[in-house]
Amino acid sequence: GAGVSQTPSNKVTEKGKYVELRCDPISGHTALYWYRQSLGQGPEFLIYFQGTGAADDSGLPNDRFFAVRPEGSVSTLKIQRTERGDSAVYLCASSLGPGLATTGANVLTFGAGSRLTVL
Amino acid sequence: KQEVTQIPAALSVPEGENLVLNCSFTDSAIYNLQWFRQDPGKGLTSLLLIQSSQREQTSGRLNASLDKSSGRSTLYIAASQPGDSATYLCAVNPDSNYQLIWGAGTKLIIKP
Numbered sequence: 001g002a003g004v005s006q007t008p009s010n011k012v013t014e015k016g017k018y019v020e021l022r023c024d025p026i027s028g029h030t031a032l033y034w035y036r037q038s039l040g041q042g043p044e045f046l047i048y049f050q051g052t053g054a055a056d057d058s059g060l061p062n063d064r065f066f067a068v069r070p071e072g073s074v075s076t077l078k079i080q081r082t083e084r085g086d087s088a089v090y091l092c093a094s095s096l097g098p099g100l101a102t103t104g105a106n107v108l109t110f111g112a113g114s115r116l117t118v119l
Numbered sequence: 120k121q122e123v124t125q126i127p128a129a130l131s132v133p134e135g136e137n138l139v140l141n142c143s144f145t146d147s148a149i150y151n152l153q154w155f156r157q158d159p160g161k162g163l164t165s166l167l168l169i170q171s172s173q174r175e176q177t178s179g180r181l182n183a184s185l186d187k188s189s190g191r192s193t194l195y196i197a198a199s200q201p202g203d204s205a206t207y208l209c210a211v212n213p214d215s216n217y218q219l220i221w222g223a224g225t226k227l228i229i230k231p
Contacts, residue, residue, distance in 0.1 A: 004162065033217050042123070042208050042221030043163075056218055091162070095217060108153075108217050110162035 002026075004111035006092050012117045013082055021077040021114045025094030029109075032075050034067055035091040037113070043091055049075060050097075082118045089113040121146040123211050125222035133230050134201055140194040140225045142209035147187045150212045154183050154194045157206045157224065166207075167194070199229045 005024040013019055025032050030051050035043035045059040052072045060066075064082075069075040079086055093110040122145045132138055142152070151170045155163045167176045167183040169192070175184040182195040192209055206226045210219035 031217065035219075040223065042210070042223045043219070045218045045220070048218055059218070093163075093217065107165050107168075108219075110164070112160065112162045 004092055004094055004109050006111035006114050008114055010115045014119050015082060015084060017082050019079045019082055021090050023075045023092030023111060026109055029094035030097045031095045032069060033093045034077050037089045037091055084118050087116055087118045089115045121211060121220045123220055123222040125209060125225050127225060129226040131228040132199060134199060136199050137197050138199055140207050142192040142222055144190045144211050147190055150214050152185055152192050153210050155208045157208060201229045201231050204229045
């Protein structure tokens with residue numbers, strides 16, 4: 001697609017429920033990133049995919065968080081047993097591939113985010 | 120552990136003024152640094168990327184500088200306009216991928 005698409009844009013759920021957030025990256029982008037942004041703070045890295053595999057999942061806060069990208073395109077971030085502290089905007093971004101081009105051609109493009117509110 | 124700080128947290132200036140936003144980081148071993156713009160309800164937009172070997176980058180009315188040894192970067196905005204109102208974030212990249220480490224941002228308001 002023309003940009004990075006994230007759904008849903010807003011999700012309100014109750015504590016303890018299971019949530020899935022979807023990211024559809026730019027066509028042809030092999031690298032996909034998930035970040036989480038709490039109110040008044042900068043984004044926090046969660047996980048990075050290169051193709052179908054998670055190249056770095058060191059940012060996932062605990063084992064309630066899991067992400068997949070089975071066909072190397074769309075990714076789903078899954079949160080089990082949600083807690084109020086999980087409330088944040090979850091941002092997805094994609095880029096052409098690993099590494100950064102010095103010309104800036106391999107720019108990182110963000111989606112508009114999915115705002116998750118856990119009551 | 121790398122930490123990124125942005126000061127001030129908020130800034131309000133009249134239209135037409137030149138202004139500087141500041142970003143500092145604690146570990147000088149960075150691959151590059153980026154400045155982003157964030158508008159409410161929209162995604163982050165990359166403004167400028169400075170490689171660790173570079174001192175500055177320019178795009179239109181924006182100029183970003185990098186002093187790696189002192190752990191500082193500045194974003195200079197010339198002749199500010201109301202459309203420049205947004206939150207500006209700097210992010211440090213520790214390696215060649217995009218596991219960025221972010222500041223909390225500076226919320227900029229340009230008054231007409």
